[in-house]
Amino acid sequence: DADVTQTPRNRITKTGKRIMLECSQTKGHDRMYWYRQDPGLGLRLIYYSFDVKDINKGEISDGYSVSRQAQAKFSLSLESAIPNQTALYFCATSAETYGATQYFGPGTRLLVL
Amino acid sequence: EDQVTQSPEALRLQEGESSSLNCSYTVSGLRGLFWYRQDPGKGPEFLFTLYSAGEEKEKERLKATLTKKESFLHITAPKPEDSATYLCAVQAVETSGSRLTFGEGTQLTVNP
Numbered sequence A: 001d002a003d004v005t006q007t008p009r010n011r012i013t014k015t016g017k018r019i020m021l022e023c024s025q026t027k028g029h030d031r032m033y034w035y036r037q038d039p040g041l042g043l044r045l046i047y048y049s050f051d052v053k054d055i056n057k058g059e060i061s062d063g064y065s066v067s068r069q070a071q072a073k074f075s076l077s078l079e080s081a082i083p084n085q086t087a088l089y090f091c092a093t094s095a096e097t098y099g100a101t102q103y104f105g106p107g108t109r110l111l112v113l
Numbered sequence B: 001e002d003q004v005t006q007s008p009e010a011l012r013l014q015e016g017e018s019s020s021l022n023c024s025y026t027v028s029g030l031r032g033l034f035w036y037r038q039d040p041g042k043g044p045e046f047l048f049t050l051y052s053a054g055e056e057k058e059k060e061r062l063k064a065t066l067t068k069k070e071s072f073l074h075i076t077a078p079k080p081e082d083s084a085t086y087l088c089a090v091q092a093v094e095t096s097g098s099r100l101t102f103g104e105g106t107q108l109t110v111n112p
Helices: none
Strands: A004-007 A010-013 A019-025 A031-038 A042-051 A054-057 A064-070 A073-078 A087-094 A108-112 B003-007 B010-014 B019-026 B030-038 B045-050 B056-059 B062-066 B070-075 B084-092 B106-111
Touching (some): A004 A087, A019 A031, A019 A087, A019 A108, A031 A064, A042 A064, A042 A073, A042 B084, B003 B084, B010 B019, B019 B030, B019 B084, B030 B070, B045 B056, B070 B084
Parallel strands (some): A010 A108, B010 B106
Antiparallel strands (some): A004 A019, A019 A073, A031 A087, A042 A054, A064 A073, A087 A108, B019 B070, B030 B045, B030 B084, B056 B062, B062 B070, B084 B106
């Protein structure tokens, strides 16, 4: 089984709808991250969490919110989806150690019409 | 501001034709440089972490090296299954939240 899983893998929604992307991990890591990937812009950090009670904004958090339900679960919500949020979304996890590697999930492909 | 530039954007090789991918970076202080491989429609797969200039790491046909300004990913005698996008990312000492700054990647195609 994969160490980092994301659901759904693909999602089509309409402008103004609220949607939630979910991430689960079995690596036992405390740190979790949400990134989005766009052609020509690379991967950019949306939110990150060091533990259940520690959630922080990344470089592009506007229009998104997150919830850390447990050490192993980190969800990303789009409160009112808009077309420019169409992208690939990745969850990642890492240990707390200095310079720790981030391990990525398989991604969710989101299309906002 | 941390910056990562990868070159070339795309590279086509014949099977067995060795080459190198470049990752140039600007950070206030380097905590780590990471190489990932990404296949279409999939998440980045971790390859290497390099922490200090002069460090080298190898895995099968891949070898990563690091200087104070850039990193190279050398591919020796590539095979078609090495075709993928290779991503470079840096983590700066001053970065809050362990954020990675990614380059846009090099899309490698290896023809049989």
